[in-house]
Amino acid sequence: xxxxxxxxxxxxxxxxxAIAAVSPVLAAEGAPKPPRVSWSFSGPFxxxxxxQLQRGFKIYKEVxxxxxxxxxxxxxxxxxxxGPEFSRGQVAALAAxxxxxxxxxxAGEMFERPGRPADRFPSPFPNELAAxxxxxxxxxxxxxxxxxxxxxxxxxPWFIFDxxxxxxxxxxxxxxxxxxxxxxxxxGFPALLPGQNYNEYMSGHLIAMPKPLxxxxxxxxxxxxxxxxxxxxxxxxxxxxxxxxxxxxxPHLEARKRMGLQVxxxxxxxxxxxxFTKKKIWSRLPDHASVH
Amino acid sequence: MAHATxxxxxxxxxxxxxxxxTAAVGVVGAGSLLLPLVGQLAPDAQVVAAxxxxxxxxxxxxxxxxxxxxxxxxxxxxxxxxKKEIDEALAVNIATLRDPQxxxxxTKAGHEKYLVVYGSCTHLGCVPLGSSPGEPKGExxxxxxxxxxSHYDSSGRIRKGPxxxxxxxxxxxxxxxxxxxxx
Amino acid sequence: xxxHSTYQPKTGIERWLxxxxxxxxxxxxxxxxxxxxxxxxxxxxxxxxxAFMLVAQIITGVILAMHYTPNASMAFNSVEHIMRDVNFGxxxxxxxxxxxxxxxxxxxxxxxxGLYYGSYKAPREVLWILGVIIFLLMMATAFMGYVLPWGxxxxxxxxxxxxxxxxxxxxxxxxxxxxWGGYSVDNPTLNRxxxxxFLLPFMIAGVVGLHIWALHHVGQNNPTGVEVKDVRKDTxxxxxxxxxxxxxxxxxxxxxxxxxxxxxxxxxxxxxxxIPANPAATPAHIVPEWYFLPFYAILRAIPxxxxxxxxxxxxxxxxxxxxxxxTSKVKSMTYRPIARQFxxxxxxxxxxxxxxxxxxxxxxxxxxxxxxxxxxxxxxxxLALIGIFEKPTQLPTSIADSVLGGSGxxxxxxxxxxxNVKG
Numbered sequence: 001x002x003x004x005x006x007x008x009x010x011x012x013x014x015x016x017x018a019i020a021a022v023s024p025v026l027a028a029e030g031a032p033k034p035p036r037v038s039w040s041f042s043g044p045f046x047x048x049x050x051x052q053l054q055r056g057f058k059i060y061k062e063v064x065x066x067x068x069x070x071x072x073x074x075x076x077x078x079x080x081x082x083g084p085e086f087s088r089g090q091v092a093a094l095a096a097x098x099x100x101x102x103x104x105x106x107a108g109e110m111f112e113r114p115g116r117p118a119d120r121f122p123s124p125f126p127n128e129l130a131a132x133x134x135x136x137x138x139x140x141x142x143x144x145x146x147x148x149x150x151x152x153x154x155x156x157p158w159f160i161f162d163x164x165x166x167x168x169x170x171x172x173x174x175x176x177x178x179x180x181x182x183x184x185x186x187x188g189f190p191a192l193l194p195g196q197n198y199n200e201y202m203s204g205h206l207i208a209m210p211k212p213l214x215x216x217x218x219x220x221x222x223x224x225x226x227x228x229x230x231x232x233x234x235x236x237x238x239x240x241x242x243x244x245x246x247x248x249x250x251p252h253l254e255a256r257k258r259m260g261l262q263v264x265x266x267x268x269x270x271x272x273x274x275x276f277t278k279k280k281i282w283s284r285l286p287d288h289a290s291v292h
Numbered sequence: 293m294a295h296a297t298x299x300x301x302x303x304x305x306x307x308x309x310x311x312x313x314t315a316a317v318g319v320v321g322a323g324s325l326l327l328p329l330v331g332q333l334a335p336d337a338q339v340v341a342a343x344x345x346x347x348x349x350x351x352x353x354x355x356x357x358x359x360x361x362x363x364x365x366x367x368x369x370x371x372x373x374x375k376k377e378i379d380e381a382l383a384v385n386i387a388t389l390r391d392p393q394x395x396x397x398x399t400k401a402g403h404e405k406y407l408v409v410y411g412s413c414t415h416l417g418c419v420p421l422g423s424s425p426g427e428p429k430g431e432x433x434x435x436x437x438x439x440x441x442s443h444y445d446s447s448g449r450i451r452k453g454p455x456x457x458x459x460x461x462x463x464x465x466x467x468x469x470x471x472x473x474x475x
Numbered sequence: 476x477x478x479h480s481t482y483q484p485k486t487g488i489e490r491w492l493x494x495x496x497x498x499x500x501x502x503x504x505x506x507x508x509x510x511x512x513x514x515x516x517x518x519x520x521x522x523x524x525x526a527f528m529l530v531a532q533i534i535t536g537v538i539l540a541m542h543y544t545p546n547a548s549m550a551f552n553s554v555e556h557i558m559r560d561v562n563f564g565x566x567x568x569x570x571x572x573x574x575x576x577x578x579x580x581x582x583x584x585x586x587x588x589g590l591y592y593g594s595y596k597a598p599r600e601v602l603w604i605l606g607v608i609i610f611l612l613m614m615a616t617a618f619m620g621y622v623l624p625w626g627x628x629x630x631x632x633x634x635x636x637x638x639x640x641x642x643x644x645x646x647x648x649x650x651x652x653x654x655w656g657g658y659s660v661d662n663p664t665l666n667r668x669x670x671x672x673f674l675l676p677f678m679i680a681g682v683v684g685l686h687i688w689a690l691h692h693v694g695q696n697n698p699t700g701v702e703v704k705d706v707r708k709d710t711x712x713x714x715x716x717x718x719x720x721x722x723x724x725x726x727x728x729x730x731x732x733x734x735x736x737x738x739x740x741x742x743x744x745x746x747x748x749x750i751p752a753n754p755a756a757t758p759a760h761i762v763p764e765w766y767f768l769p770f771y772a773i774l775r776a777i778p779x780x781x782x783x784x785x786x787x788x789x790x791x792x793x794x795x796x797x798x799x800x801x802t803s804k805v806k807s808m809t810y811r812p813i814a815r816q817f818x819x820x821x822x823x824x825x826x827x828x829x830x831x832x833x834x835x836x837x838x839x840x841x842x843x844x845x846x847x848x849x850x851x852x853x854x855x856x857x858l859a860l861i862g863i864f865e866k867p868t869q870l871p872t873s874i875a876d877s878v879l880g881g882s883g884x885x886x887x888x889x890x891x892x893x894x895n896v897k898g
Contacts, residue, residue: 044738072555076341118341141750145555148741149749156830166738171746203759249749252558252565259566260737267730270321273314274723280307281715285513328563332538338560 031203034152034177037239041246042169044261047254048247051229053084056244059218059237064143067135067209069123072144073248076117082254083247091117098122136195138208147171147242147249171249172242177201179238182211213237345475347467350406358423360411363474367411368462369423369435369448370472377433377446378404384445391458395447398461408464408472409448413437415455420444435459481508505691510710511717512697514878518588519695520724521581527725528578529683533676535571536620543623545669547662550625551751569740575617576743577732579766582610586794591818593806594696600798602689605682607795612679614767614791619672621764625665626748631761633660633668639774642784659754699877700806701870709874760835768832769825773851775836776844786848793855800855802862810867814858821854 040049057078060070075095078086086094095115100122103110115122123142125131132139151170154162162168181200185192189205192198199207213234220228230236247253335343343364350370353359358371373381381395399407413420420435420442421427430436431452432445442453449458464474482500484490493500542561544553557564586606589595595603618636622629637654641647656663694703703709711717735742743765747758763771770787777783793800808815828847834840871877 072552072559074338074341076337077559080337116344118338118344145749149746151746163739163742168739168742256565256569256737256740260733263733263737264730266317266321266324267726267733270314270317271723271726271730273310273317274719274726277310277314278719278723280310281719285711285716328566329534329538331562332542332564332567334562336542336556336560336562336564338556 031205032200034173034201037169037173037176037242039169039172039243039246041243041253043166044257046257048082048084048243050085052240052243053247054086055220055230056240056242056247057084058220059213059241060143060244062218063212064241065121065124067124067131067140068143069125069140070121070143070248071123072120072142073251074118074120075115077251079117080251083251084244088117095119136208138195140209143245143248145249147175147245149249150174169246172246174201175242175245176238178207179213179242180235213241343475345473348472348474349470350472351470355405357425360423363462366462367419368474369407369409369411369459371407371409371423371446373405373407373446380433381445381447381449384447384449390450390456393447393449393458398447398449398458400466403466406472407446407448408474409459409461411459413439413442413455414450414457414459415440415442415453420459480504505687505713506718507712507714509691509713510694510703510706511713512695512703512709512874513711513716514697514699514874515695515717515720516698517720517724518584518592519697520721520728521585521588522690523721524581524725524728525578525585526683528574528581529676529680532571532574532578533680535567535574536673536676538567539571540669540673543669545623545666547625547665547752550623550665554624566736569736571620573732573735573740573743575620576764576766577728577735578613579617580731581728582613583766586610587822589696590797590821591808591815592696592698593700593801593803593808595798596700596801596806597798598693599689599696602686602693603798604795605686605689607791609679609682609686610794611791612675612682616672616675616679617764617766619668619675621748622665622668623672624748625752627750627752627756627758628745628748628761630660630752630754631757632763633664635761636763637664639784639787642781644781661754696806697874698807698809699871699874700810701872701874701877704873705875762833765829765833768830769828769851770832772828772832772844773848775832776841776848790851793852797855797858801858802860803858803865803867804862805867805870810870811861811865812868813865814861817854817857817861820850824850824854 040047040052060068075091075098078084078094079088079091095117098115098119099112100115100119101110102113105111124140125134128139148171152174154167154170178199178201181202183198183200185198185205189198192206195208196206197208197210198205215234216232218232218237220230220232223229230240250256346361346363348361348370350372353370353372355372356374356377358369361368361370378395384395386392386394395404398409411419411423415437416439418437418439420430420437422429422435422444428436428438430443430445432443434444434446434448434451436443437453437455440454442455443451444455444459445451447458448461450456462474464472467473480500480503482493482497482503484493484499489499492498539557542553542557542564544550554568557568559565561567589603589606618632622633637651637660640650640654643650652658654664655661656667697703745762745764747761750758762768770790773790774783774787777786803811803814805811808818824847828844828851831840831844831847
């Protein structure tokens with residue numbers, strides 16, 4: 001029978017695809033998947049945790065900013081709704097602690113002046129080559145959109161489920177894993193050269209950035225009980241700075257999700273009304289000679 | 293299509309209500325689309341932030357001189373007026389003016405020698421001459437717009453020509469004796 | 476638009492205008508009284524959805540162009556400026572980038588609908604070919620649009636795709652240099668892509684006009700594939716019946732669209748495109764946008780450069796010949812038991828190729844890609860053969876019969892509309 005052979009071909013095709021789908025999982029066994037972190041900004045109702053963003057900014061400022069720029073972010077953004085929401089006064093005072101290159105002045109010379117809220121975060125290096133020269137050839141990338149520029153492969157069939165579960169924190173999960181993934185190289189791993197560090201989650205496991213965060217390195221604001229607001233651990237630091245990076249990459253995330261809910265509800269209502277309207281209109285079909 | 297025949301009674305009313313509701317909701321939806329489509333035309337956050345107040349030191353401006361600077365992309369003249377110019381400005385009978393304003397209304401008390409005005413002719417937006425040495429200052433020791441011949445006096449008020457209004461004074465305040473904050 | 480118009484100008488002004496520019500008549504005849512087969516299913520709403528998507532893309536695109544800077548050193552940051560500073564900029568940008576994906580979702584459904592119901596067959600060959608042209612223009616537009624943010628995927632996508640032309644013998648290299656406006660993908664390339672990305676949608680709109688003209692001239696196909704025999708029994712007027720149904724379909728589609736825009740805006744994009752273009756480093760794993768993946772898989776399946784390019788181009792161009800490749804007289808695959816199975820297999824093959832296009836160029840993917848490429852083209856060969864021996868099942872005598880289960884007698888239908896659709 002013809003049909004049977006088609007069915008067989010179909011089965012063969014599906015099996016082939018299934019094998020193809022499974023094999024990347026086998027192939028990629030070397031690099032573990034980053035563990036899932038529970039982020040306050042995930043899901044349809046996700047919002048940023050202000051205190052977490054403020055802590056994350058502190059880490060960025062005290063640790064990351066010495067090598068990594070965030071050239072797309074302005075001081076003023078720190079006071080805007082949906083972000084860390086520092087007060088305008090705090091932001092103006094913070095900006096003023098930075099020296100910003102401006103000019104040229106009347107004499108035709110560049111000069112430095114105290115920062116203003118409208119200024120962007122100054123980059124630690126004047127250009128990429130200077131950054132490389134100061135970092136043994138490695139380029140500390142700009143962190144402005146890094147949380148969206150990093151990801152890891154979800155693989156089949158997970159990427160399909162992600163549409164429905166709205167899992168999209170691949171980048172933050174990866175960054176958190178990377179920041180906490182500094183380990184001693186396993187037995188048999190080739191000896192590390194100067195400027196190389198072993199990281200469990202880096203592809204190829206070799207990363208130029210030395211372990212950036214250590215327990216107790218950054219002091220967190222104290223709560224009412226005199227204890228730090230959050231644990232001063234590498235894990236917590238990583239979560240906080242990653243959340244801050246996610247906000248830098250997507251500063252309108254909260255507004256987007258909020259508007260999304262309104263739009264979805266509106267469209268659902270409108271679709272419902274249209275459905276019944278359509279039913280009504282079509283129900284009068286045989287009589288419509290008089291109508292038209 | 294099996295039970296397609298229309299029943300009479302309340303049916304038409306209910307149907308009309310449904311149609312009207314659907315149409316109204318549709319109109320609301322289409323209308324709210326305009327919000328982002330038109331809203332994006334407004335100055336963006338960067339432009340707004342760059343329009344923050346600026347500080348200016350007036351000390352370098354010698355008597356009789358004027359400087360030009362930009363705030364929010366608009367040209368501003370700051371003139372350190374001579375005694376003669378101030379007296380002329382004060383002597384005018386404001387009843388004769390097209391846009392009646394006293395010189396006091398256009399300067400800050402105690403700092404009368406400084407005049408701060410937008411450098412844009414109120415006729416059609418050309419830059420009036422008279423700020424740099426050697427430029428014509430018009431018939432009233434102020435500014436002269438070369439585009440259509442408007443004359444402004446030493447208080448920046450329109451005196452002759454097609455312009456309808458005085459050169460506007462931007463918002464500013466003295467923060468020290470010779471320092472102002474514009475905006 | 477064939478046959479008589481039923482438009483009756485009511486007021487003096489309407490009569491005056493109608494005698495000079497019968498535009499109201501045109502709208503009336505093509506969007507109000509135009510007879511639509513009464514048995515169309517929701518797959519037929521995708522034509523309207525596509526028109527909506529084209530307009531949406533043009534509107535958001537024109538607005539984005541107001542804020543975007545087509546310069547290699549500023550493009551990336553200007554897109555981020557839109558995302559951060561412009562009022563509703565993030566919304567407009569995500570609408571536009573996801574809109575491209577949704578446009579392709581709709582167009583693929585539209586194409587497969589046409590395939591299944593034989594909408595390419597006489598007298599709709601020109602209609603179908605115009606559709607293939609629109610599809611090609613869409614691909615060109617989408618590709619150039621993806622280059623504009625000037626991220627890593629933009630840059631390397633542009634490099635790889637323009638290099639396809641270098642496969643052509645003799646003139647290939649020259650063509651590539653002319654495409655680039657230089658010796659590599661750089662600022663001149665970005666500038667011309669921006670210009671063309673702005674232009675092409677209007678050309679699409681023009682061809683869409685022809686597509687709709689052709690459609691309204693021959694009339695719509697329908698799920699039975701049986702042509703309209705009696706306009707009074709087989710069709711309904713476009714307004715309100717098709718209008719309201721299309722609108723409902725459109726809003727349902729917008730729900731899906733909104734889901735991506737507001738909740739998963741970067742799902743269909745690629746993370747690497749948030750890294751500014753760097754001509755010194757190719758991303759580890761470069762893939763085109765998902766809607767190009769099946770063709771990309773075909774390209775990579777052929778071990779020869781020119782052969783790969785030809786196979787990829789052929790995979791699209793062959794669609795234009797479908798009206799003459801398919802030998803069956805029966806349109807709808809509902810009544811074609813064998814072809815129907817091939818159709819579903821073809822759908823799976825396309826999905827499979829799409830998946831393989833996203834996979835690295837390693838085994839087992841390469842071998843499976845080759846098998847599926849053969850099957851892809853095999854589908855068209857099969858359609859040519861099946862038509863000769865396949866025995867179709869019983870077709871309904873008319874559209875009305877198929878709807879009303881054989882008795883069209885109950886159907887007292889419009890007398891106002893003339894029987895005006897050619898069979």
